[in-house]
Amino acid sequence: MSQDKDAVDAITDQWFAVRPELDTAPMAVFGRIYRIAKAMGDAMEERYQRFGISRGEFDVVATLRRSGDPYTLSPRQLSATLMLTTGGMTGRLDKLEKAGLLCRKPDPHDRRGLQVTITDRGLALIDEAVTAGLEVQRAALTGLTDEEVAQLTGLLRKLLAGV
Template sequence: MRQKRATATGDGVDVIVGQWAAERPELETLPMEVFGRIYRISRLMGDRVERAYAPSGIGRGEFDVLATLRRAGEPYTLSPSQLSAALMLTTGGMTGRLDKLERAELVQRIPDPADRRALRARLTAKGRQVVDEALTAGLAEQAAALNQLPATQREQLAGLLRTLLAAC
């Protein structure tokens, strides 16, 4: 069993692990420490990034759709089912997002040239400008947090997380 190191600067996860150590000292809590911190970092950074998107007039959900279209490259067009699959959303959830983005003139629905019964979502020029601004602002927030680590540790962390994600 691994012993918990005493640190002068603990966090909420340390508190939880300490409580479990008192109640169930036989438990190996390293997984809780790792995944508890990953979860908390994800939530905190998600909130920071969403605040960075706000001046562009979009939230995280809208950003995800716009960014998926932007990453698709010219002509920045995908079917709603392709968007749903990429974002792991139901078709109903995607329809709601596309409706909102279309009202804001950030995307437009156009006929699918391969299937006259279907539509495709296309990023507008305004949508491209909005997503590019939001992306820059969101990356700046993420970089500010990561810059608390030396460059070598940032690279190491990215590699370790890639390996861990592949194992999940």
């Protein structure tokens, strides 16, 4: 099956012209992954703006939602899950608390700790936002069959495990 050449093909073709001995297969893979990630990141950011949150803020509220009832985690657990510094997490928590999407309370099991809990407003918002985000992602996959999506998922899982 022949496919149209894309911008990444143009780059690898240019490298072949000046350095034909190079194996640019990794560049072809990761160049596309980077471009897909950028395009999808931008699309998701745009979609979440409708809900008054950024993609990073979505991640915080979604992590609380995914944790299950009572939708509570410590700032440290959130930071670890989202691979954020505590400073970066504090900024997000401040903004989300001010927006009424979560609240921070003292941890009853640790006098020095806090617990972050999603509010009813945050719960309603994240349930809508995750559905809207999945619509964007689903639309991006429309050119693939279900079998191809499953194959791609498996290959990306294998690639991620290797890095």
